[in-house]
Amino acid sequence: MGFIRRLNDIPREEYFAPGHAFCAGCGITSIIRMVLKAYEGPKIIVNATGCMEVASTLYPRTAWKVPWIHSAFENAAATAAGIEAAFKILNRKYGYNKKVHVIAFGGDGGTFDIGIQALSGALERGHNFTYICYDNEAYMNTGIQRSGATPMGAATTTSPAGRVIPGKPQGKKDLVFIAAFHKIPYVATLNPAFMQDMYNKLVKASQIEGPKFLHYYTPCPTGWRFDTSHSIKIARLAVQTRFFPLYEIERGKLRITVDIKKPKPLEEYLKLQGRFRHLLDPKNKHIVDALKEEIERNWQRLKMLSQLDFIY
Numbered sequence: 649m650g651f652i653r654r655l656n657d658i659p660r661e662e663y664f665a666p667g668h669a670f671c672a673g674c675g676i677t678s679i680i681r682m683v684l685k686a687y688e689g690p691k692i693i694v695n696a697t698g699c700m701e702v703a704s705t706l707y708p709r710t711a712w713k714v715p716w717i718h719s720a721f722e723n724a725a726a727t728a729a730g731i732e733a734a735f736k737i738l739n740r741k742y743g744y745n746k747k748v749h750v751i752a753f754g755g756d757g758g759t760f761d762i763g764i765q766a767l768s769g770a771l772e773r774g775h776n777f778t779y780i781c782y783d784n785e786a787y788m789n790t791g792i793q794r795s796g797a798t799p800m801g802a803a804t805t806t807s808p809a810g811r812v813i814p815g816k817p818q819g820k821k822d823l824v825f826i827a828a829f830h831k832i833p834y835v836a837t838l839n840p841a842f843m844q845d846m847y848n849k850l851v852k853a854s855q856i857e858g859p860k861f862l863h864y865y866t867p868c869p870t871g872w873r874f875d876t877s878h879s880i881k882i883a884r885l886a887v888q889t890r891f892f893p894l895y896e897i898e899r900g901k902l903r904i905t906v907d908i909k910k911p912k913p914l915e916e917y918l919k920l921q922g923r924f925r926h927l928l929d930p931k932n933k934h935i936v937d938a939l940k941e942e943i944e945r946n947w948q949r950l951k952m953l954s955q956l957d958f959i960y
């Protein structure tokens with residue numbers, strides 16, 4: 649099927665079965681369904697520990713209709729690299745020449761923090777695979793602990809907002825750029841409220857040889873404390889406030905794929921989520937100001953880099 653011009657063009661066939669155990673409104677299922685549709689032909693999924701793995705494969709059942717392997721937290725990228733290398737050997741020794749997509753999924757804890765060395769190694773060695781980090785901005789499966797992807801000011805169980813700290817004191821690590829500057833052929837950011845943009849980036853990634861890194865914004869009603877009906881609204885606001893910009897870097901050329909000319913006030917995004925609600929208290933205005941400054945700097949940097957013919 650390939651690239652789509654309208655949402656209605658997304659193939660109807662589903663490769664992920666209902667009856668799994670994700671919370672209502674969880675953003676994870678959208679990326680699974682779209683990846684399995686956009687990557688045509690045979691594929692093998694490698695899945696690090698986390699909500700995606702736990703909620704989709706409650707023993708003795710599985711919701712995956714494609715080959716799937718559970719990997720430890722720290723080595724999903726290494727597992728994927730090994731599978732890709734095995735296909736090369738099968739080809740060299742036995743002439744097996746089918747194209748098989750190898751796709752690794754890890755949460756933000758499993759990617760930004762614990763699996764980063766395996767990821768870096770696999771990107772640097774140039775394996776032909778896709779790594780997708782589904783980022784719900786905390787270690788959700790084990791009870792909402794902060795990670796290197798948790799934004800500044802967010803309350804988690806290990807960065808609780810109260811008298812001592814106003815949520816997480818540190819900002820978010822920029823893993824997309826860390827991955828990109830391994831000088832890999834493709835990186836992109838994805839958001840479920842911008843489905844066409846996301847789907848076409850997935851199709852593009854599926855057609856590019858070499859390592860691909862995709863960063864998926866994953867609304868989590870349980871950990872972010874919002875009404876389950878607000879998932880897509882919050883995902884859309886993340887882009888509209890420039891909190892989560894949508895862009896891609898293809899062979900070193902950066903392109904903003906959804907330009908936000910007039911951003912919405914950040915407060916509209918914050919006020920819908922329990923993890924940020926304390927920030928609307930005037931005594932925490934300095935945190936909101938710091939968040940706004942970080943967002944502005946990120947956006948200006950993307951704008952500036954998008955003017956260049958290449959950034960690596």
Ligand SMILES: Cc1ncc(C[n+]2csc(CCOP(=O)(O)OP(=O)(O)O)c2C)c(N)n1
Nearest residue numbers: 697698699721755756757758786787788789
């Ligand atoms: C090496 C290791 N440390 C800790 C754990 C316990 N553990 C299982 S899931 C999880 C949280 C994963 O967080 P993240 O990668 O962000 O995925 P999420 O649960 O948010 O989907 C942790 C800490 C583990 N399985 N392995």
Ligand code: SF4
Nearest residue numbers: 671674699868869870
């Ligand atoms: S805790 Fe969050 S990420 Fe995990 S299944 Fe529930 S909504 Fe999804």
Ligand SMILES: [Mg+2]
Nearest residue numbers: 755756786788
């Ligand atoms: Mg997480």
